[in-house]
Amino acid sequence: xxxxxxxxxxxxxxxxxxxxxxxxxxxxxxxxxxxxxxxxxxxxxxxxxxxxxxxxxxxxxxxxxxxxxxxxxxxxxxxxxxxxxxxxxxxxxxxxxxxxxxxxxxxxxxxxxxxxxxxxxxxxxxxxxxxxxxxxxxxxxxxxxxxxxxxxxxxxxxxxxxxxxxxxxxxxxxxxxxxxxxxxxxxxxxxxxxxxxxxxxxxxxxxxxxxxxxxxxxxxxxxxxxxxxxxxxxxxxxxxxxxxxxxxxxxxxxxxxxxxxxxxxxxxxxxxxxxxxxxxxxxxxxxxxxxxxxxxxxxxxxxxxxxxxxxxxxxxxxxxxxxxxxxxxxxxxxxxxxxxxxxxxxxxxxxxxxxxxxxxxxxxxxxxxxxxxxxxxxxxxxxxxxxxxxxxxxxxxxxxxxxxxxxxxxxxxxxxxxxxxxxxxxxxxxxxxxxxxxxxxxxxxxxxxxxxxxxxxxxxxxxxxxxxxxxxxxxxxxxxxxxxxxxxxxxxxxxxxxxxxxxxxxxxxxxxxxxxxxxxxxxxxxxxxxxxxxx
Numbered sequence: 001x002x003x004x005x006x007x008x009x010x011x012x013x014x015x016x017x018x019x020x021x022x023x024x025x026x027x028x029x030x031x032x033x034x035x036x037x038x039x040x041x042x043x044x045x046x047x048x049x050x051x052x053x054x055x056x057x058x059x060x061x062x063x064x065x066x067x068x069x070x071x072x073x074x075x076x077x078x079x080x081x082x083x084x085x086x087x088x089x090x091x092x093x094x095x096x097x098x099x100x101x102x103x104x105x106x107x108x109x110x111x112x113x114x115x116x117x118x119x120x121x122x123x124x125x126x127x128x129x130x131x132x133x134x135x136x137x138x139x140x141x142x143x144x145x146x147x148x149x150x151x152x153x154x155x156x157x158x159x160x161x162x163x164x165x166x167x168x169x170x171x172x173x174x175x176x177x178x179x180x181x182x183x184x185x186x187x188x189x190x191x192x193x194x195x196x197x198x199x200x201x202x203x204x205x206x207x208x209x210x211x212x213x214x215x216x217x218x219x220x221x222x223x224x225x226x227x228x229x230x231x232x233x234x235x236x237x238x239x240x241x242x243x244x245x246x247x248x249x250x251x252x253x254x255x256x257x258x259x260x261x262x263x264x265x266x267x268x269x270x271x272x273x274x275x276x277x278x279x280x281x282x283x284x285x286x287x288x289x290x291x292x293x294x295x296x297x298x299x300x301x302x303x304x305x306x307x308x309x310x311x312x313x314x315x316x317x318x319x320x321x322x323x324x325x326x327x328x329x330x331x332x333x334x335x336x337x338x339x340x341x342x343x344x345x346x347x348x349x350x351x352x353x354x355x356x357x358x359x360x361x362x363x364x365x366x367x368x369x370x371x372x373x374x375x376x377x378x379x380x381x382x383x384x385x386x387x388x389x390x391x392x393x394x395x396x397x398x399x400x401x402x403x404x405x406x407x408x409x410x411x412x413x414x415x416x417x418x419x420x421x422x423x424x425x426x427x428x429x430x431x432x433x434x435x436x437x438x439x440x441x442x443x444x445x446x447x448x449x450x451x452x453x454x455x456x457x458x459x460x461x462x463x464x465x466x467x468x469x470x471x472x473x474x475x476x477x478x479x480x481x482x483x484x485x486x487x488x489x490x491x492x493x494x495x496x497x498x499x500x501x502x503x504x505x506x507x508x509x510x511x512x513x514x515x516x517x518x519x520x521x522x523x524x525x526x527x528x529x530x531x532x533x534x535x
């Protein structure tokens with residue numbers, strides 16, 4: 001396929017890079033947050049003191065803007081005071097944005113400490129609720145941009161920062177968060193202070209907080225990596241088993257193929273108020289409804305895979321969310337191939353392909369890479385999961401296993417604990433395989449739709465050849481891609497680049513059948529087996 005891709009690359013160029021519509025602050029780099037939160041009262045509110053350590057990237061930066069939900073209908077965050085370098089500072093609020101003056105004459109490279117004292121009842125992002133056993137608890141759910149509902153932050157994945165959670169809560173509860181445990185101290189009045197510290201930078205939607213009754217199990221480490229489970233006491237044994245062995249297997253699999261686990265700890269946390277899982281770095285949350293007494297290999301694999309892609313390497317822009325969700329989706333399939341065999345892997349791919357085809361009918365004209373995303377309610381769809389996973393599968397098939405895994409390693413190590421774009425990923429894969437992949441990336445990531453194939457075949461006895469007619473039936477222009485065929489046990493490959501093609505193959509006799517894509521390597525909407533027509 002090398003010539004095919006290189007020739008097409010000369011005709012097609014990637015469009016100008018898009019960007020979601022979040023207002024950037026190019027002169028600001030938040031390096032560290034410290035959140036001191038008091039949730040010790042049994043009410044649905046918090047009192048907080050947040051400190052942001054900010055490095056200036058440009059001369060003349062005179063303002064820091066933090067996202068923080070404004071009060072509305074009895075919910076939101078009131079701001080009591082703001083200080084810059086310990087000095088009280090005036091501030092103003094415009095909707096959900098807190099504008100903080102930094103003073104004039106600031107120089108690039110300066111590091112400032114900005115403190116915000118605030119409090120209120122979160123509308124989203126942090127939930128006060130009862131778990132399925134009727135016990136009161138608190139859990140965060142900040143995806144995709146709801147951290148500002150309870151924390152004053154730059155609520156965008158491009159500004160990653162380390163963080164500390166210093167939480168005062170009722171002593172009858174335990175508190176879990178990102179990173180490593182620094183301190184637990186019992187306080188007067190039935191309270192306890194718990195201090196967690198995360199030393200690798202994260203986007204703020206990955207900051208997690210869970211408060212409630214937990215049975216905590218510190219399992220045997222995975223090499224030197226601590227492995228923990230935090231689950232509700234009523235199901236301690238079954239939930240531990242459901243989480244720990246799959247996590248152990250997935251970490252070993254991805255560590256061998258990509259790089260060692262990128263954080264200091266892996267905890268799996270049962271949570272109320274969410275469905276599925278949330279890949280919060282070092283402390284993954286799993287919705288309480290997921291626990292049914294059986295292992296959770298696929299769910300655990302997806303969330304653990306995110307620790308490499310999405311968490312350690314984070315998309316620089318919401319338009320590129322596929323770099324997180326598509327990777328976790330396909331790496332889950334790859335783990336399934338490793339653990340359960342090729343048949344299970346192919347079955348998952350086929351289910352994903354059917355999901356993509358169904359989604360095309362419901363939300364047409366939707367590419368994998370968003371077009372300047374403005375509505376965060378549209379950030380997720382089947383294309384950034386299953387279709388993006390399929391793109392990775394086709395890429396792996398095209399360049400080969402060795403180059404594929406080498407490219408993932410290059411990409412990960414180059415952007416670990418930072419941000420990356422689709423272009424960054426393409427460059428890493430090109431370096432690994434020695435090919436120009438621009439046309440491949442453009443077609444499958446920026447163009448909506450999938451090829452829809454119809455066709456028939458016949459046997460020309462006089463000419464001793466099989467005649468195959470294939471048509472791309474989608475309304476849009478033709479896709480350019482290779483297609484594998486099975487002619488009754490004989491493997492062939494053709495390159496499709498037009499809406500209609502006729503191919504001929506020498507044959508002493510008519511094949512018993514012709515199957516399209518026998519190895520399940522093409523993202524197509526097509527019958528698996530073609531009908532035989534009249535010659």
